[in-house]
Amino acid sequence: EAGVAQSPRYKIIEKRQSVAFWCNPISGHATLYWYQQILGQGPKLLIQFQNNGVVDDSQLPKDRFSAERLKGVDSTLKIQPAKLEDSAVYLCASSLVLSWGRPVGAKNIQYFGAGTRLSVL
Amino acid sequence: TQLLEQSPQFLSIQEGENLTVYCNSSSVFSSLQWYRQEPGEGPVLLVTVVTGGEVKKLKRLTFQFGDARKDSSLHITAAQPGDTGLYLCAGSFGNEKLTFGTGTRLTIIP
Numbered sequence: 104e105a106g107v108a109q110s111p112r113y114k115i116i117e118k119r120q121s122v123a124f125w126c127n128p129i130s131g132h133a134t135l136y137w138y139q140q141i142l143g144q145g146p147k148l149l150i151q152f153q154n155n156g157v158v159d160d161s162q163l164p165k166d167r168f169s170a171e172r173l174k175g176v177d178s179t180l181k182i183q184p185a186k187l188e189d190s191a192v193y194l195c196a197s198s199l200v201l202s203w204g205r206p207v208g209a210k211n212i213q214y215f216g217a218g219t220r221l222s223v224l
Numbered sequence: 225t226q227l228l229e230q231s232p233q234f235l236s237i238q239e240g241e242n243l244t245v246y247c248n249s250s251s252v253f254s255s256l257q258w259y260r261q262e263p264g265e266g267p268v269l270l271v272t273v274v275t276g277g278e279v280k281k282l283k284r285l286t287f288q289f290g291d292a293r294k295d296s297s298l299h300i301t302a303a304q305p306g307d308t309g310l311y312l313c314a315g316s317f318g319n320e321k322l323t324f325g326t327g328t329r330l331t332i333i334p
Contacts, residue, residue, distance in 0.1 A: 143327075144326055145325050145326050146267065148323075194266050194267075196266070212269055212272075213269070213322065214269075215266025215267050217265050217266055218264075
């Protein structure tokens with residue numbers, strides 16, 4: 104079974120430029136997550152989709168970040184304009200179902216992609 | 225903000241030694257997960273603990289959930305170079321959202 108695919112693997116841009124990341128989740132997974140992982144820290148959830156609807160975007164800096172999952176499969180995360188502090192690894196994860204407080208089981212385990220490493224100069 | 229603190233932040237030990245890393249919070253977890261992340265890869269789930277006092281073993285790795293469900297530990301016996309990586313705990317506090325700790329970067333020296 105193919106894992107979560109992300110592209111590009113690396114991206115270097117100058118501040119104030121725009122950038123987009125792409126994620127293809129595991130086939131059949133309804134829930135998709137975007138995380139930001141700054142060097143030396145754990146991942147921080149940016150946005151969570153259930154099919155093509157947003158479940159949680161409370162930690163997404165909406166003045167510059169946007170994300171969409173139009174057909175409930177692939178997703179894109181965009182930053183416009185980028186700032187120096189946006190330098191990080193952007194991880195995409197997917198799970199079969201949304202847990203909504205249910206005990207964690209095989210169906211709501213999150214599987215992560217390898218991430219996109221963004222450097223803003 | 226629910227904060228998960230992991231300690232130590234960095235750990236470098238010789239192959240064959242034992243080690244323990246910790247994950248602590250002031251809040252009660254509904255469940256807690258441990259992940260390992262290797263350079264250039266995403267985190268990979270190792271284990272999930274749900275019940276206070278629960279102990280789970282995965283080969284040389286032993287995971288323990290505190291009785292009060294506020295803390296957890298990961299013990300590795302006879303560490304091997306393949307154990308090198310970033311160990312992350314992640315907790316759920318009654319909803320499905322995972323909150324990750326800051327991680328412990330482990331290096332096993334051959």
